Amino acid sequence: MQPIIKTYVIPGDDFTHAGEASGKVKAMLKQLGYDSDAVRRIAIAMYEAEINMVIHADGGKATVEIHPDRVELTLQDSGPGIEDVELAMQEGYSTAPDEVRALGFGAGMGLPNIKKYTDDMKIESIVGTGTKIYMLVKAGKTS
Amino acid sequence: MTVKDLCDKLSLTVLTCGDRLNRETNGCYIGDLLSWVMGRAREDAAWITVMGNINSVAVAKLADLSCIILCEKASLDEDARAQADANGIVILSGEDPAYELALKLYEASKS
Numbered sequence: 001m002q003p004i005i006k007t008y009v010i011p012g013d014d015f016t017h018a019g020e021a022s023g024k025v026k027a028m029l030k031q032l033g034y035d036s037d038a039v040r041r042i043a044i045a046m047y048e049a050e051i052n053m054v055i056h057a058d059g060g061k062a063t064v065e066i067h068p069d070r071v072e073l074t075l076q077d078s079g080p081g082i083e084d085v086e087l088a089m090q091e092g093y094s095t096a097p098d099e100v101r102a103l104g105f106g107a108g109m110g111l112p113n114i115k116k117y118t119d120d121m122k123i124e125s126i127v128g129t130g131t132k133i134y135m136l137v138k139a140g141k142t143s
Numbered sequence: 144m145t146v147k148d149l150c151d152k153l154s155l156t157v158l159t160c161g162d163r164l165n166r167e168t169n170g171c172y173i174g175d176l177l178s179w180v181m182g183r184a185r186e187d188a189a190w191i192t193v194m195g196n197i198n199s200v201a202v203a204k205l206a207d208l209s210c211i212i213l214c215e216k217a218s219l220d221e222d223a224r225a226q227a228d229a230n231g232i233v234i235l236s237g238e239d240p241a242y243e244l245a246l247k248l249y250e251a252s253k254s
Contacts (some may be wrong), residue, residue: 011231016222019201023230026205036186036207043205044181109178116182 001031004066010050010075012059015103022046025064028140029071041117042071048110049075049133055100056080057131065117070119071133081127089115089123144168144252146210146233149189152251153244155235158219159227166233168209171248177202178228184208189248191241195219195234200226210234212243229240 006028008021026043030036046062053060057079065072082088089111096106115121120136147164150157157164172184173191177198184190186207192199195213200223203211210233213219219234227234237244 011192017196018196023201040186040205040207041190046183047180047201047205080236103196103198104177105198107178108178109176110181111180113178 001068003072006064006066007063008064010053010062010077011057012054012057014054014059018050018054019047021062022050025053029066032066033141034071034139035142038071038137042073042137042139044137045114045117045137046073046075048113050071051105051108052133053077053079054143055096055105068098069140070136070138073137074132075135076132077128078130081129081131082123082125083127085123085125146189146235149248150235152254153212153235153237153239153247154186155237157212157233158236159224159229159234161233163231163233166209170252171212171245172208173245179189180208181206189242191244195223197223197226199223200230200232200234203227203232204230212237214239214244216224 011017022043028040057077060077061073087093091112092104092108094108100106116136119138122134125131146166146168149168168172168189169187171189174180175192175194187209189210191212191214195218213236
């Protein structure tokens with residue numbers, strides 16, 4: 001069966017609209033009948049990746065592929081890249097600026113949360129070029 | 144326990160979505176760092192926080208939390224209020240600090 005493919009543009013430096021794309025994906029997956037735990041994990045992982053692009057990369061693009069047994073998400077930006085991916089994956093490590101922390105972000109939990117909530121995750125990042133995050137969540141339909 | 148029961152037993156004020164108080168609520172999570180909340184709070188939990196901004200609404204929605212309780216009468220931004228109403232997110236306000244609210248919530252859940 002052909003996957004359903006959707007793409008979303010994530011606006012940069014815009015915290016008021018951050019989460020709209022993940023909200024739409026969540027609503028669509030719920031409507032398609034995917035199980036609620038998987039939908040919740042996908043929504044949170046995607047929101048974390050969205051927020052990272054808003055904070056660090058002036059936005060980017062998200063592609064969502066919905067298969068009968070899984071959902072694959074790729075979020076790609078043309079931001080500054082991550083110098084040390086291993087360090088960035090550690091809980092509590094953050095390079096977010098103070099004004100972003102005042103909004104409640106920058107806890108250094110974004111990438112760890114993505115890892116926690118997905119079944120597979122890959123980060124490709126080139127300093128000065130950008131970052132691509134791939135996520136896979138196994139998800140089936142309950143109805 | 145429904146959000147309405149919670150609201151009555153903890154003497155909370157309803158700030159948004161007064162028509163959606165029949166939702167079930169179970170347990171609570173206290174925190175102001177959004178990624179901590181998304182990483183740790185369980186589905187249907189009430190979320191006690193001082194963060195009344197638009198991003199809190201997104202977190203409550205994406206993480207399937209039953210409601211946001213702003214403790215110590217923390218303020219709610221106008222754009223957050225509008226977003227919560229548009230997305231069906233119940234926001235409540237209480238005078239007590241987070242600890243007291245959580246204690247009362249625990250007692251209410253036992254009765």
